[in-house]
Amino acid sequence: MKNSRLFSGDRYATRGIADRIEPAIQMALWRAIEVRKARGDELDYLQVFELSVEMVDGEPLQKVLNRQEQPEHRESFYVDGVQEPIGGVTIWVIDSGTYCTMLFPDEY
Incomplete structure (x- = not known):
């Protein structure tokens, strides 16, 4: 699958x-x-x-680390507008070639 086509299909999230x-x-x-x-x-x-x-000025902020293995990449960012930030959670987004799915690793 060509890289430029990755994450171009329909998007789904698990239950x-x-x-x-x-x-x-x-x-x-x-x-x-x-x-x-x-x-x-x-x-x-x-x-x-x-x-x-991450606590910033006494306020909890949602921080996200995005990483991948090939080629290796790591990048962090913050998400605005989150009602209740959560921590200790890992989420995968997988491109199957036909569609893209957001899931927890234990749902794979």
Whole structure:
């Protein structure tokens, strides 16, 4: 599969994601992939997002680390508009070649 075609198919989230991850976070993860594509980054078919909470000026902020293995990449960002930031959660976004799925690793 050509890299430029990665993450171009229909997008789905598992029931676990829909039940446990608020829409603002889900949208931010999809947007992070789009930003990387627009920059021309080489994307792996598996994008890993690690969620954590960081306190800034006494306020909890949603922090996200996006990483991939091939080629190696690590990048952190914050998500605005999150009602209840969550930590200690890993989310995968996988491109199957036909569609893209957001899921928890234990749902694979």
